[in-house]
Amino acid sequence: MADNTPKAIEELLKRLTAGEPLDEQQQKQMKDYKFWKTQPVPLLDEKIESEGPIDSSKTPDDIPDTPLPLISEFEWSTIDITANSELEELYQLLYEHYVEDKDSTFRFKYSHDFFKWALKPPGWKKVWHAGVRVKATGKLVAFISAVPVTLKLNKSGKLIPSVEINFLCIHKKLRAKRLAPVLIKEITRRVNKDDIWQALYTVGAVLPLPIATCRYTHRPLNWSKLYDVGFSHLPPKQTKASMVARYSLANVTKTEGLRLMREEDVDQVLELLNEYQKRFDIVQVFTKEEAAHWFLGGESAANGQSPVIKTYVVEQGGKITDFFSYYLLPFTVLNDVNHDELGIAYLYYYATDSYKKEESVYKKRLQQLIGDALVTAKQFNVDVFNCLTSQDNPYFIKDLKFGSGDGYLNYYLFNYKVWPLHGGIDPTTKEVEDYKTSGVGVVLL
Numbered sequence: 001m002a003d004n005t006p007k008a009i010e011e012l013l014k015r016l017t018a019g020e021p022l023d024e025q026q027q028k029q030m031k032d033y034k035f036w037k038t039q040p041v042p043l044l045d046e047k048i049e050s051e052g053p054i055d056s057s058k059t060p061d062d063i064p065d066t067p068l069p070l071i072s073e074f075e076w077s078t079i080d081i082t083a084n085s086e087l088e089e090l091y092q093l094l095y096e097h098y099v100e101d102k103d104s105t106f107r108f109k110y111s112h113d114f115f116k117w118a119l120k121p122p123g124w125k126k127v128w129h130a131g132v133r134v135k136a137t138g139k140l141v142a143f144i145s146a147v148p149v150t151l152k153l154n155k156s157g158k159l160i161p162s163v164e165i166n167f168l169c170i171h172k173k174l175r176a177k178r179l180a181p182v183l184i185k186e187i188t189r190r191v192n193k194d195d196i197w198q199a200l201y202t203v204g205a206v207l208p209l210p211i212a213t214c215r216y217t218h219r220p221l222n223w224s225k226l227y228d229v230g231f232s233h234l235p236p237k238q239t240k241a242s243m244v245a246r247y248s249l250a251n252v253t254k255t256e257g258l259r260l261m262r263e264e265d266v267d268q269v270l271e272l273l274n275e276y277q278k279r280f281d282i283v284q285v286f287t288k289e290e291a292a293h294w295f296l297g298g299e300s301a302a303n304g305q306s307p308v309i310k311t312y313v314v315e316q317g318g319k320i321t322d323f324f325s326y327y328l329l330p331f332t333v334l335n336d337v338n339h340d341e342l343g344i345a346y347l348y349y350y351a352t353d354s355y356k357k358e359e360s361v362y363k364k365r366l367q368q369l370i371g372d373a374l375v376t377a378k379q380f381n382v383d384v385f386n387c388l389t390s391q392d393n394p395y396f397i398k399d400l401k402f403g404s405g406d407g408y409l410n411y412y413l414f415n416y417k418v419w420p421l422h423g424g425i426d427p428t429t430k431e432v433e434d435y436k437t438s439g440v441g442v443v444l445l
C-alpha cells in the first residue's frame with residue numbers, strides 16, 4: 001500500500017518537482033491519470049507495436065472556434081510578447097512561480113531576451129502564447145506556449161510537423177485545481193486549428209508515456225561558488241582546494257579555427273548539422289531561417305545585444321568542420337546573503353564531421369570541442385555547465401568531469417507512437433552509459 005503520511009507525500013512531491021524517479025509503490029497507475037488517460041498518448045505499460053499517429057481522424061473544421069470554458073473568475077488572454085508590458089507580466093509570472101529545485105533554493109531566471117528568442121522563432125504565432133487572467137484584477141496567473149517545430153524520425157524517414165510545448169506555469173495559489181488540463185486542452189485546440197496534430201514536450205515527472213528518459217549532468221566551472229550556495233557538496237576525503245583543482249580549466253581554447261558563428265555560416269552549419277543528426281533516432285529539422293534564429297539568437301543578436309545562445313564554429317580554410325552551441329539561463333539563488341545568481345549554461349546543438357572517422361578519433365574530437373565550450377563559457381560568468389545524456393553526450397560526460405545530477409527529463413510526443421528511444425542511461429541503474437550514442441537528437445529549452 002502507498003505511504004500516505006504527510007511526510008511521505010511531501011517527499012514524493014519534492015522528488016516529482018526534481019524529476020527524480022519514483023519507486024513502484026509511488027508510481028501512479030494509468031487509472032490515476034485522470035486527465036492523461038483521456039488524451040491521445042500511449043498507456044503507461046503499453047508495448048509499442050507500430051509507429052504513427054494515434055488519432056488522425058480530425059480536420060481543423062472539427063475543432064471548436066471558441067476557447068474552452070474557464071470558471072467565471074478567470075478569462076483567457078493571448079499574451080503579446082512584442083509588447084514590453086506583457087513580456088514583463090510573463091517574466092514576473094515565471095520568475096515567481098516556475099520550476100524550482102526540490103529544496104526551493106534556486107529558481108530559473110528567464111530574461112526578456114530569453115523569451116524573445118525562445119517564443120518567437122520563424123513561424124511563431126501570437127495565439128500560441130496562451131495566458132489566463134483574473135477577470136477582476138487582470139492579473140496574469142497561468143501560461144502555456146507552443147512554437148512550431150518539424151521533427152524527423154530517422155529510422156523511417158518520417159517528417160512530423162509539430163509544436164514544442166513549454167513554459168506551462170500556474171500561480172502557486174492556483175495549484176492542484178485541475179487548471180493544467182484546461183491549459184493543455186486549450187493550447188491543443190489552438191494548434192489543431194492550424195492543422196497540426198503532434199507535439200513534443202519534456203517534463204520531469206512521469207506521465208503516460210515517455211519516449212525517452214535522459215539524466216541531467218553538471219560540470220562545475222566555479223566550484224567554490226557552487227559549494228557556497230549549496231549546489232555542490234564536498235565529497236568525503238576531499239578538500240576544497242582539491243575540488244577547485246579538479247575542476248580548473250585552461251584559459252584558452254585548444255581547437256584551431258574556433259570562433260563565434262556569423263550570419264554567413266548558416267548554410268554550412270546547417271549542412272553539417274543535417275548530416276550529423278542522422279546519428280540519432282528523433283531529430284529536429286531546421287529551415288535556414290530557423291537555424292539562423294536558433295543559433296544566432298534572433299532579435300537580440302540583430303539589435304547588437306549579446307544573445308542568450310552562444311554558437312561557435314570551427315573554420316579551416318573557409319570550411320566549417322564543427323560547431324557547438326549552448327544557451328545561458330541563470331538561476332536566482334534564494335535566501336543567500338553572498339550570492340543572488342548562479343551562471344548556468346546548457347549544451348544545445350553541436351555537430352562535427354569527425355564522426356565519419358574512427359570512433360576513437362571522433363570521441364577525442366568531441367571531447368576537445370566540448371572542452372572548449374567549457375573554456376569559452378567562463379567569459380559569460382558561467383558557474384556550472386549542464387548537459388543531458390541526450391545526443392552523443394555520453395562520449396564526453398565522464399572524461400570532461402560532468403557529474404550525474406538528481407534530475408531526469410522525460411521526453412513525450414503527443415498523439416504519436418514511436419519505438420522507445422535510448423536516453424543515454426542504463427534503464428535499470430539510471431547511470432550514464434559512457435561512450436554510447438543516445439537516440440535523442442532533439443534539444444528543448
Ligand SMILES: CCCCCCCCCCCCCC(=O)SCCNC(=O)CCNC(=O)[C@H](O)C(C)(C)COP(=O)(O)OP(=O)(O)OC[C@H]1O[C@@H](n2cnc3c(N)ncnc32)[C@H](O)[C@@H]1OP(=O)(O)O
Nearest residue numbers: 033034035036167168169170175176177178179180197199
Ligand atoms: C497537438 C498539440 C498538442 C499540444 C499539447 C501537448 C501536451 C503538452 C503537455 C504539457 C507539457 C508542458 C511542458 C512544460 O512546460 S514542463 C514545465 C512545467 N511547469 C512547472 O513545473 C512550473 C511549476 N509548476 C506549475 O506551474 C504547476 O505545478 C503545473 C502547471 C506544472 C501543474 O499544475 P498543477 O500542479 O496545479 O496541476 P493541476 O491540478 O492543474 O493538474 C493536474 C494534472 O496535470 C498533470 N500535470 C501536472 N504537471 C504537468 C506537466 N508539467 N505536464 C503535463 N501534465 C502535467 C497531472 O499529471 C494531472 O493530470 P493527471 O495525472 O490527473 O492525468
